[in-house]
Amino acid sequence: MGSALIQLVHEQADGIEARTGLRLEIGRVAVRNASKDRGVDLPRDRFTNDATSVVNDPDVDIVIEVIGGIEPARQLILDALKAGKPVVTANKELLANVGGEIFATAEASGVDVLFEAAVGGGIPLVRPLRESLLGEPIDLVMGIVNGTTNYILTRMTESGASYADALAEAQELGYAEADPTADVEGYDAGAKIAILASIAFGARVVAGDVYHEGISAITADDISFAGRNGFVVKLVAIAEKLSQDGPLELAVRVHPVMLPLTHPLASVRGSFNAVFVQGSAVGELMFYGRGAGGNPTASAVLGDLIDAGLNLRKGSSASVGALGEVRVRPIDELESEYYLHLNVFDRPGVLSAVAGVFGAHGVSISAMNQGLPHDEGADLVFITHKALERDVQDTLRDLRELDAVHEVGSVIRVLVDETGGS
């Protein structure tokens, strides 16, 4: 990403100067190994392994942070902001954990902290939310913000591959890490939705507030059931306003959903990202593009860099504004429709026993399918009406204890379409 940015600044500097009068120049670059050749058109003596000296250099006007992680990035950014230097960062982990501190410091110093690249790669998303939609009462932000998992789910959907095979393929292509946990278990998406929730609702939401489930338990059967019924399985990150009046209450979570094929997010394929926004005046919006990769990320950083430069020249700065308090409602208290896959022993009375467990917890069934029996018993698929997570979990616990039930398989929330295309 660093090299792509240096290259992009070189290529675009003349054009940017012609349109804005602003001359961008890469002053100094802190790297782990300053003597390594990076194949970029920059004198060797611009590189150093002392990041603090870059931040403190009086010739450096704007600091770009692409280290990742919390320390030393946090301290370097705070130092830069306190010294009156705007900061451009792509660091989602930092912002999702200590964003409040960073934003407050920027505000107090009257300088920019810009972070378009932290969520959705090259997609202009943070700025529209912060600025264009500042006056818009937002009800919902729902995004496909992790390209790795979307690639895996797309492969499973389009080629019928198993999760393991699709993951292996993603790893081979460089879309997934050797240890894919951060992506496939929803940590990465959780950090991103914490940031989006903060700016969309003006509220202090941190990564630790975000409930997350990943995709590693999704089976080819689930995907195929979804397809036959007009759905597609996607890993989505959701921040939703629950309160109409009074203190702000949000639901913020990451989990797979069965999404109707007519939903705008359903057609987001492969490693692409998209964020769907529902506002009470603006209606439905979606922002779509490349969520990762050196060039898209460099493009987002460059956009911020120009903005910071223009603001610096005008003695002005953008602001996230004050982040208010918020209650994040626990997952137990949220309602959804659910898809449940059970494997049961093929014998009389099973269905009635299973149905009885649902009924005992007040979970109402909206559709049910029993496949033909096979060697390992019979497969039952249920779609529930809207039910409380806590009641569904209680139902699952009791189903697991039922003699007739061989295995409780996938449990996937179902999104019923209330949007789209008229």
Add this chain to the structure above:
Amino acid sequence: MGSALIQLVHEQADGIEARTGLRLEIGRVAVRNASKDRGVDLPRDRFTNDATSVVNDPDVDIVIEVIGGIEPARQLILDALKAGKPVVTANKELLANVGGEIFATAEASGVDVLFEAAVGGGIPLVRPLRESLLGEPIDLVMGIVNGTTNYILTRMTESGASYADALAEAQELGYAEADPTADVEGYDAGAKIAILASIAFGARVVAGDVYHEGISAITADDISFAGRNGFVVKLVAIAEKLSQDGPLELAVRVHPVMLPLTHPLASVRGSFNAVFVQGSAVGELMFYGRGAGGNPTASAVLGDLIDAGLNLRKGSSASVGALGEVRVRPIDELESEYYLHLNVFDRPGVLSAVAGVFGAHGVSISAMNQGLPHDEGADLVFITHKALERDVQDTLRDLRELDAVHEVGSVIRVLVDETGGS
């Protein structure tokens, strides 16, 4: 739209003040009939029918123009800008025709002219293009920017309706005007793509530069052929960079295309709008949402209003920057693949005669289908390889003169997918 904006400002003023310190108040409103009750929560004496007095009122800090058309909007906006008052406008006709003059006046006065609502209604689009992507080398902007025609084409696609029936339905629902010409013949989309081209490429493109074809000749047969072959017919507005080096050359045009179903724009249904952008660093982006309607448009105006207010407080202003010269290449010199529908007399030698005409003009055929003969002859459908518009027009002229040809039906450009989902 005016009433929706006044309502939205009332509802959101407290929230906006809490987040930004900015207090928005509707000062005065110029209307044609000042005594009519508009059902908004604003004292009757704030209304006047003298727009000039509103612009000149020393208590008015920011002027919002939603009159539409060129005069008197142009003069009022110029007066406001020269008096140092930022202007928020939703006037696509004005900007597509005399945008250069408006932008230059704003620049000279050091105040904002903001126009998010002029293209794509509530979709944050103008600001991302102007600001986030200022440093991005953009290759292509392609949009569904007219909701009326997209609604009509969606109905034709999904219900098999004829153009006339779908138009009548759109008129009944208020999606189309009694005189639908501006929408269905592509004038509205032409004005919008002129504005998008100007800001995406920093070049002076006016409505008169834009070639446009509408959808009134599209038949149910064309739509059905498209569907059977993995395409959907959409009216798109395109601004494309043709020059790699040297003076800027663009193609800017509005016409129906057969779009592959895998293209992100293909799933934009009903009256929704979306703009697809291809940049050489950022890759593919798409912005999707409600392109029209009182509330979405009011949302976009409010976003601009907050921005103008914040800039005013900081003594700063946004800028479109200098718009450069550009050559817009005439449609005759553009290349595309084409779908052509011919109705021929069912007799020997017809196909060879028709194929001979294509060959004589160097138009190469990539696929061909002949339907079973019926009462009115036989239908031939051709898909060409990439061909020059001028050669295709010459081919069509000669085909019309051919004895064997009963009628030359639809001619629709075909977009071959080079994008999407990996």
